[in-house]
Amino acid sequence: MTERLVVIGADAAGMSAASQARRARDQGDLRIVAFDRGRHTSYSACGIPYWIGGQVASADNLVARTPEAHRERGIDVRLRHEVLGIDLDRREVVARDLDGGGELREGFEQLMIAAGAMPVRPDWTGVDARGVHGVQTLDDGEDVHDTLDRGGRRAVVIGGGYIGVELAESMVRRGLSVTMLEKADQPMSSLDPDMGALVRKAMCGVGIEVRTGVSVRGIEAGGDGWVRAVATDDDTVPADVVVLGLGTRPNSGLARDAGLPVGRSGGIVTDRRMRVPGHDGVWAGGDCVETLHLVSGLPVSIPLGTHANKQGRVAGINLGGGYATFPGVVGTAMSKVCDLEIARTGLTEKEAEASGFAFVTATIESDARAGYYPGAEGMTVKLLAERGTGRLLGGQIVGREGAAKRVDVLAVALWNRMTVEEMTALDLGYAPPFSPVWDPVLVAARKAAEVCRNG
Amino acid sequence: MTERLVVIGADAAGMSAASQARRARDQGDLRIVAFDRGRHTSYSACGIPYWIGGQVASADNLVARTPEAHRERGIDVRLRHEVLGIDLDRREVVARDLDGGGELREGFEQLMIAAGAMPVRPDWTGVDARGVHGVQTLDDGEDVHDTLDRGGRRAVVIGGGYIGVELAESMVRRGLSVTMLEKADQPMSSLDPDMGALVRKAMCGVGIEVRTGVSVRGIEAGGDGWVRAVATDDDTVPADVVVLGLGTRPNSGLARDAGLPVGRSGGIVTDRRMRVPGHDGVWAGGDCVETLHLVSGLPVSIPLGTHANKQGRVAGINLGGGYATFPGVVGTAMSKVCDLEIARTGLTEKEAEASGFAFVTATIESDARAGYYPGAEGMTVKLLAERGTGRLLGGQIVGREGAAKRVDVLAVALWNRMTVEEMTALDLGYAPPFSPVWDPVLVAARKAAEVCRNG
Numbered sequence: 067m068t069e070r071l072v073v074i075g076a077d078a079a080g081m082s083a084a085s086q087a088r089r090a091r092d093q094g095d096l097r098i099v100a101f102d103r104g105r106h107t108s109y110s111a112c113g114i115p116y117w118i119g120g121q122v123a124s125a126d127n128l129v130a131r132t133p134e135a136h137r138e139r140g141i142d143v144r145l146r147h148e149v150l151g152i153d154l155d156r157r158e159v160v161a162r163d164l165d166g167g168g169e170l171r172e173g174f175e176q177l178m179i180a181a182g183a184m185p186v187r188p189d190w191t192g193v194d195a196r197g198v199h200g201v202q203t204l205d206d207g208e209d210v211h212d213t214l215d216r217g218g219r220r221a222v223v224i225g226g227g228y229i230g231v232e233l234a235e236s237m238v239r240r241g242l243s244v245t246m247l248e249k250a251d252q253p254m255s256s257l258d259p260d261m262g263a264l265v266r267k268a269m270c271g272v273g274i275e276v277r278t279g280v281s282v283r284g285i286e287a288g289g290d291g292w293v294r295a296v297a298t299d300d301d302t303v304p305a306d307v308v309v310l311g312l313g314t315r316p317n318s319g320l321a322r323d324a325g326l327p328v329g330r331s332g333g334i335v336t337d338r339r340m341r342v343p344g345h346d347g348v349w350a351g352g353d354c355v356e357t358l359h360l361v362s363g364l365p366v367s368i369p370l371g372t373h374a375n376k377q378g379r380v381a382g383i384n385l386g387g388g389y390a391t392f393p394g395v396v397g398t399a400m401s402k403v404c405d406l407e408i409a410r411t412g413l414t415e416k417e418a419e420a421s422g423f424a425f426v427t428a429t430i431e432s433d434a435r436a437g438y439y440p441g442a443e444g445m446t447v448k449l450l451a452e453r454g455t456g457r458l459l460g461g462q463i464v465g466r467e468g469a470a471k472r473v474d475v476l477a478v479a480l481w482n483r484m485t486v487e488e489m490t491a492l493d494l495g496y497a498p499p500f501s502p503v504w505d506p507v508l509v510a511a512r513k514a515a516e517v518c519r520n521g
Numbered sequence: 522m523t524e525r526l527v528v529i530g531a532d533a534a535g536m537s538a539a540s541q542a543r544r545a546r547d548q549g550d551l552r553i554v555a556f557d558r559g560r561h562t563s564y565s566a567c568g569i570p571y572w573i574g575g576q577v578a579s580a581d582n583l584v585a586r587t588p589e590a591h592r593e594r595g596i597d598v599r600l601r602h603e604v605l606g607i608d609l610d611r612r613e614v615v616a617r618d619l620d621g622g623g624e625l626r627e628g629f630e631q632l633m634i635a636a637g638a639m640p641v642r643p644d645w646t647g648v649d650a651r652g653v654h655g656v657q658t659l660d661d662g663e664d665v666h667d668t669l670d671r672g673g674r675r676a677v678v679i680g681g682g683y684i685g686v687e688l689a690e691s692m693v694r695r696g697l698s699v700t701m702l703e704k705a706d707q708p709m710s711s712l713d714p715d716m717g718a719l720v721r722k723a724m725c726g727v728g729i730e731v732r733t734g735v736s737v738r739g740i741e742a743g744g745d746g747w748v749r750a751v752a753t754d755d756d757t758v759p760a761d762v763v764v765l766g767l768g769t770r771p772n773s774g775l776a777r778d779a780g781l782p783v784g785r786s787g788g789i790v791t792d793r794r795m796r797v798p799g800h801d802g803v804w805a806g807g808d809c810v811e812t813l814h815l816v817s818g819l820p821v822s823i824p825l826g827t828h829a830n831k832q833g834r835v836a837g838i839n840l841g842g843g844y845a846t847f848p849g850v851v852g853t854a855m856s857k858v859c860d861l862e863i864a865r866t867g868l869t870e871k872e873a874e875a876s877g878f879a880f881v882t883a884t885i886e887s888d889a890r891a892g893y894y895p896g897a898e899g900m901t902v903k904l905l906a907e908r909g910t911g912r913l914l915g916g917q918i919v920g921r922e923g924a925a926k927r928v929d930v931l932a933v934a935l936w937n938r939m940t941v942e943e944m945t946a947l948d949l950g951y952a953p954p955f956s957p958v959w960d961p962v963l964v965a966a967r968k969a970a971e972v973c974r975n976g
Contacts (some may be wrong), residue, residue: 127893371958372951400950438582482937495855495928496827503826
């Protein structure tokens with residue numbers, strides 16, 4: 067008998083799962099139907115800021131695989147179809163055809179929930195004015211383009227996280243005057259404030275006005291319904307376009323309503339094979355799930371394409387009859403503002419405290435290359451290590467060319483529970499065009515090990 | 522009583538040891554005398570090609586710490602002093618003053634041997650002609666500069682290892698016509714031939730004539746004593762300057778003559794604290810020692826500044842009364858030819874075979890950045906994994922900007938004995954300017970894991 071797989075969400079996790087399952091099982095063995103509210107499949111949401119900034123020419127470039135390509139491989143992709151409910155007793159999903167109207171029911175033996183994340187959208191007055199955008203999907207990106215094409219010159223970005231920072235730069239590139247409003251004391255609150263201060267400096271250096279410690283009260287719109295300004299506790303900031311970069315939360319409502327387990331982080335609970343425990347044949351992956359943070363040991367929801375792709379692949383391999391696992395994450399993330407590279411992994415000070423760790427920190431500055439080699443530029447590396455054991459708990463890197471990807475060394479060290487003392491001996495690549503004879507990561511490990519020894 | 526430390530060799534390992542010991546023990550507690558045959562201390566030999574190529578303005582830029590700076594810190598540096606012998610019974614070294622003449626004896630309680638490596642110099646006829654250079658020390662670099670300043674236009678590089686490849690590029694930069702002669706079938710015999718072929722292509726692309734499978738018979742000199750040509754099995758290659766890049770061997774003769782243990786690799790044997798076993802108060806580090814290869818489990822001698830610095834630091838911390846260890850290496854090395862980045866770690870196919878491993882290989886091509894991000898360029902990643910266990914055994918990367926330093930992920934994975942299957946889940950940094958959503962290393966791990974499962 068042909069088994070039926072329904073996939074909710076046709077982006078990274080959903081289509082990775084569908085593709086992997088299809089590789090192992092042909093259409094006679096497994097029928098695959100994938101629903102998505104939007105108009106696109108398998109695209110890079112992380113690329114949207116570069117499309118807005120003009121470095122990427124069109125949305126098409128961000129699409130890794132079109133609906134047609136999926137259909138050719140025997141995956142029945144149904145776009146503009148919003149899934150309204152999951153009926154686990156009848157093993158059906160209920161979906162609405164957003165264009166044609168009407169509802170339909172689709173039965174399944176296997177269900178893959180990859181419903182993604184919802185952008186946080188506060189209920190400020192005026193938040194629904196035209197020209198106020200979340201930036202989550204390719205469709206959102208098109209909307210931002212349409213607003214910018216109207217010719218306004220003043221942009222306000224609310225929220226100083228990765229997306230906010232990247233969008234601020236993108237709009238500066240387009241010649242807009244950009245103001246960023248951030249509640250915290252520094253942008254990039256996923257870094258420690260001392261590292262966030264370095265990012266702020268770089269942002270100001272390219273003409274972005276960064277206002278921190280600012281609370282937004284509401285959005286002011288004109289009689290034409292278009293945004294005019296953002297009202298804060300302090301004053302009113304004129305705006306022709308407003309972009310919300312306030313983060314996301316897992317889109318786990320459907321799962322919760324169906325009685326599936328949703329964790330403390332707001333994400334759907336899965337096991338390491340991406341199965342939803344207690345519900346045979348139900349799988350989940352991507353921004354809508356929670357995963358184990360391998361350093362803190364706590365569940366987290368981290369919306370990131372690389373996790374979504376991995377989780378989708380793991381679910382798909384298992385759906386295909388193979389065996390694969392997603393053990394968790396160590397919290398690696400990175401970004402770029404103009405020439406400044408930014409990366410983090412593991413726990414920040416705040417996160418380490420919240421997880422119950424006692425820790426020491428060490429911060430160093432070093433060049434990315436041998437100091438005498440042309441183009442050597444600096445970076446700042448900060449490490450956290452557990453007091454007593456010296457176990458690496460986290461790291462943050464801010465610097466110029468060649469800085470950010472060094473976070474991978476820290477990520478692999480965290481994965482393997484290395485101590486900073488052990489790390490000082492790591493056999494990292496050395497040649498003058500690439501690294502000083504002591505790689506900055508090793509210099510930081512040396513300092514952290516010294517701090518650990520001294521108390 | 523003041524203890525006396527004698528250091529043989531005033532470069533990376535020797536002066537790192539001296540500096541660390543000095544940090545922990547003042548001059549009343551420890552007197553430090555360092556001998557060196559040359560004129561310089563603590564310099565980057567790895568930087569010499571860039572000095573010859575003109576990217577680095579002068580030898581001074583390559584000196585991390587001058588003799589004067591060391592003396593100010595209470596280290597009695599004696600340059601142009603060649604150590605002739607170690608008398609372990611009397612606990613003295615015998616040295617010759619190369620400029621003043623005469624011999625002297627210096628007593629010690631602690632001895633640090635950091636005598637470096639000797640360039641391999643075959644006994645070809647004419648090898649001592651003027652204009653034929655090894656490139657090992659700053660003094661050698663000065664000699665090459667002097668020869669090049671005479672205005673010859675034809676350079677021959679004998680040997681296609683790291684130094685040979687880097688020097689070939691340097692001389693192309695200076696406008697010379699460069700021929701490389703290599704005995705093996707591909708340059709970069711520290712890579713597998715399939716990866717070496719990529720390097721060859723890049724070298725030819727910048728106008729270097731690469732001749733492989735060529736044996737040198739001798740050097741022809743003119744009546745003025747200057748080199749005129751290199752004679753090979755095939756023909757005669759005209760040359761105004763010849764650079765030897767034939768590798769090095771540990772300079773362990775002094776130690777051997779003194780009765781200290783020298784291993785199969787030709788390097789002095791030490792324990793993980795860099796003590797010479799069975800000889801209290803005798804330490805060694807840098808290019809003259811052998812170290813444990815953590816993947817093969819075999820002793821190796823790998824002349825590389827980064828190991829020398831680490832080993833010197835470890836010896837110095839222990840000499841200072843602290844505790845530090847150098848557990849070994851995983852065989853990481855990297856280089857650059859024009860725009861091509863080259864890196865390796867762990868074992869090559871040949872090395873894996875020689876170590877007794879059965880293995881599978883997987884090679885992939887991928888971009889360094891998201892494909893849609895401007896400037897995305899490709900790289901080739903090859904992995905070796907043990908048959909059966911799937912344990913990573915080695916990796917090689919050849920590609921454009923952003924390729925080589927990814928070897929660090931492999932180096933840390935090797936250090937921790939990860940399997941390629943485990944590696945597929947690694948939480949590596951992702952953002953479009955830095956990486957595709959699947960980092961090339963993960964794509965390679967996926968493929969290797971698949972090969973392991975199927976084979």
